[in-house]
Each structure stands twice: as C-alpha cells, then as structure tokens.
Amino acid sequence: GNSVTQMEGPVTLSEEAFLTINCTYTATGYPSLFWYVQYPGEGLQLLLKATKADDKGSNKGFEATYRKETTSFHLEKGSVQVSDSAVYFCALSQPIYNQGGKLIFGQGTELSVKP
Amino acid sequence: ETGVTQTPRHLVMGMTNKKSLKCEQHLGHNAMYWYKQSAKKPLELMFVYNFKEQTENNSVPSRFSPECPNSSHLFLHLHTLQPEDSALYLCASSQGDLGRYEAFFGQGTRLTVV
Numbered sequence: 001g002n003s004v005t006q007m008e009g010p011v012t013l014s015e016e017a018f019l020t021i022n023c024t025y026t027a028t029g030y031p032s033l034f035w036y037v038q039y040p041g042e043g044l045q046l047l048l049k050a051t052k053a054d055d056k057g058s059n060k061g062f063e064a065t066y067r068k069e070t071t072s073f074h075l076e077k078g079s080v081q082v083s084d085s086a087v088y089f090c091a092l093s094q095p096i097y098n099q100g101g102k103l104i105f106g107q108g109t110e111l112s113v114k115p
Numbered sequence: 116e117t118g119v120t121q122t123p124r125h126l127v128m129g130m131t132n133k134k135s136l137k138c139e140q141h142l143g144h145n146a147m148y149w150y151k152q153s154a155k156k157p158l159e160l161m162f163v164y165n166f167k168e169q170t171e172n173n174s175v176p177s178r179f180s181p182e183c184p185n186s187s188h189l190f191l192h193l194h195t196l197q198p199e200d201s202a203l204y205l206c207a208s209s210q211g212d213l214g215r216y217e218a219f220f221g222q223g224t225r226l227t228v229v
Contacts, residue, residue, distance in 0.1 A: 004157070036220075043119070043205055043220035089158065102148070102171060103207075103218060105158040 002027045002094045006106035009087075013080055013113050021075040021109045023064075023090035031092040033057075033066050033073040034103070038087045047075075047088070080113045087111070118142045121206050121221035128196065129229055136191040136224045138206030144219070146211050147189040149181060152203040152223070164189060165211065196228045 007022040025033065032051045036044040048057030053068035062077045073090060090106040119140045128134050138147065149161040163171035164183040178200075180192040189206055203223045210216035 041222070043121075043222045044207075044218075045220070046217045049217075102160050102163055103158075104160075107155070107157040 002031065002092060002104050004090050004092055004104055004106035006088075006090050006109050009108070009110035011109060011111050013111070015082055015113055015115050016079045017113075019075070019077040019080045019084075019111070021088055021090075021111070023073045023075065023106060025071050025073065025090075025092050027071075027092055027094070031094060033064070034091040034093070035062070035064055035073070035075050036089040036091060036105075038089065038108070040086070044089060080111070082113045082115055085111055085113045119206055119208055119219050119221040121204075121224050123224060124222065125225045125227075127227045127229060128193070130196060130198075132196075133192070133194040135193065136204055136206075136226075138189040138191075138221055140187055140206075140208040140219070142208060142219060144208040144210055145186050146209045147183060147186070148207040148209075148218070149189065149191055150205040150207065152205055154202075158205070161191075193226075196226075198228050201226055201228045 003026045005024050034049045035047040037047045038044045048059040050057040050066035053066050056065045064073050064075045087108045087110045089108045091103045094102055094104055122137045145166050147164045151159045151161055160173050161175045162181045167183050167186055178195050182190040203225050205223045206221045207218045209218045
C-alpha cells in the first residue's frame with residue numbers, strides 16, 4: 001500500500017543553519033505530495049505542496065521538489081529561525097474513487113532551533 | 116483561527132465512561148476526517164465522510180463511533196475505551212479532492228483514558 005517515510009528526529013539546529021528533512025514515499029499512480037507543520041499545541045497546517053513530478057512547492061522560505069525517479073520530497077530551508085521549531089509531516093494524497101481522497105502521513109520530524 | 120473548531124480541547128475519561136468529541140467547520144467543505152495522533156507514530160486516519168456519507172473506516176474498533184449529521188459537524192462517540200486509546204484526536208476538513216485542495220485541521224482533543 002501507499003506509505004511515507006521520514007527521517008527520524010529530533011533535529012536540533014542553530015539559528016541560520018541549513019535544514020534538510022528527508023522524505024520518501026511508496027505509491028501507486030501519481031499522488032500529490034505535501035508538507036504539513038504542527039506548532040506546539042496546535043493542529044496541522046499546510047506548509048507547501050506539489051501535484052506532479054518535478055514540481056517545486058515553496059512557502060515561508062521552505063522548498064521541496066517532487067522527484068519521481070527517487071520517490072522523494074525532501075524539505076529544505078536555507079536559514080532556519082527559532083520560530084521554525086515545530087513538528088514537520090510529509091504526506092501524500094491517495095484518491096478514494098469518486099470521493100476525493102485521503103492523506104497518508106509520515107511519522108513526523110521534530111525540529112528544534114536554538115538561538 | 117483555522118476554521119475548524121474541536122471541543123473539548125482536553126478530556127480525561129474512565130474506561131467505563133461514554134463521551135463525545137465534537138468538530139465543527141464553517142468553511143463550506145464537503146469532506147471531514149478523524150485522525151488519531153499517538154506519540155512516535157504516524158497520524159492514523161480513522162474515518163472519512165464525504166457529503167455526510169462515510170466513505171472510509173480504517174479498521175477502527177467499534178468503541179469509536181463517528182456521526183456526521185450535516186456537512187459542517189462531525190462527532191466521535193467514545194465508549195469503553197482502553198488506556199492505549201489515549202492520544203490527540205484531530206479533525207480535518209477539505210473541499211474534497213485532496214490532490215487539489217488543502218486539508219484544514221482543528222487543534223485537536225487531547226484524550227486521556229484512565
């Protein structure tokens with residue numbers, strides 16, 4: 001079945017460091033791919049998405065490119081801030097026939113940024 | 116404010132209790148979801164409702180009973196739960212096709228079963 005695998009956390013970085021969180025997926029067909037972020041005490045928020053191969057999603061300085069050949073969707077940011085501390089979830093959409101679809105999530109990667 | 120409101124935010128219940136979680140969205144979405152978030156595990160999809168019809172039941176035990184009276188409200192009725200059911204329960208909604216439309220999540224209900 002479809003699945004998503006993320007690098008294990010926690011990831012601890014200093015402010016202004018470069019961030020990479022790895023995500024790989026297994027899927028039949030052509031899913032859309034997402035990164036969601038969960039700040040402490042909050043629900044999940046969509047960070048960025050890509051709907052087809054070679055698409056690049058970007059938002060708030062974060063980027064991820066849909067790589068079909070390596071089945072990956074790694075999240076990157078050039079310079080992290082303390083306010084980026086959160087849990088990051090990679091996800092793919094799996095269609096439900098005639099009913100929209102559902103999201104399959106990875107296990108989440110906790111990021112802690114120190115001043 | 117995400118547009119999806121869950122109540123209560125925190126709930127402690129005994130194994131013999133009956134309680135309900137409530138989710139409300141006024142975003143005009145037609146699909147609603149229940150997810151379970153446990154420590155160190157991926158989010159688990161429990162139920163999907165599309166236009167008030169249940170379209171997915173992800174092998175969830177019968178002690179969890181969903182109800183969707185209209186496209187704006189979703190409930191999760193709980194009875195005779197086990198301590199391992201303690202988790203954060205998240206509700207989400209979307210326009211429908213998750214390939215094209217964003218899912219909006221509530222802040223969750225932190226459930227503790229004692």
